Amino acid sequence: MLIGLLQEDATRPYAELGKAVGLSGGAAHERVRKLRERGVIRRTTIEVDQAALGRGVTAYVLVDGDTWMGDSGDRLAAIPEVEEAHVIAGPASVLLKVRTAGTAELQDVLRRVFDVDGVSGTKTIVVLETFFERSLK
């Protein structure tokens, strides 16, 4: 599938994509254009080795709230070390994925999370080793 090939390497020429899927370069280009138009392909990016530049610690933070936190997204997005934020069903209200340079910086992020309205507590899960982080096809 075109999506899978582009996930592996988005610099592949359309001619090569076409050959892989039994089409001409132009036709492959047209299909990809439509995938972008429909929003299936959101954008073209680079994958960065976070550890290689000053982000050696990954952690997940379970955030408890004492009020409705359905509108806290913007406040959490203002903390640059927060990579993901989800409202969850389960043992907490919100789950964050956080990357920092070290444990001192992680502690500082937790302090800033506590400053968000409605946050009543956090439980932090530190990552010891990452088996893989990949993109699903």
Next chain:
Amino acid sequence: MLIGLLQEDATRPYAELGKAVGLSGGAAHERVRKLRERGVIRRTTIEVDQAALGRGVTAYVLVDGDTWMGDSGDRLAAIPEVEEAHVIAGPASVLLKVRTAGTAELQDVLRRVFDVDGVSGTKTIVVLETFFERSLK
């Protein structure tokens, strides 16, 4: 920074990157080449809207083990719905990020996780709403 600009849009011409950072196109190209060489930039990919093609449910799975699970990465990687797998310090041994079409498929993934050697239990956190999933600069 070049990294940030390429994360936003990796199709930007080098000439434009150069202008944004006060360099010529060729010089910008050279810097990016070195970042790739050093492994800071791992690859160029596309960001896919998972919901837009049949992956509407996101969940995190806390996996308990009754033996050492430090070598289970390959077994977990063999389950295509598992997007991330980390060894963690905290309330479980391993944390997975999983995406499936629906709750029935999620249940099936949990069954396959149980088939991995050493797995003695799971606790599943289902995502109700994603505030954001972004790339850190």
Next chain:
DNA sequence: AATGAAATGGTGCGCTG
């Protein structure tokens, strides 16, 4: 969806600070 032509950007090189 294929083809071919025109426009654009990527790539290598000699030169300079």
Next chain:
DNA sequence: CAGCGCACCATTTCATT
């Protein structure tokens, strides 16, 4: 050693069938 400017070539993009 890093950056510049130019020339060349591969790729994207578009009009036509």
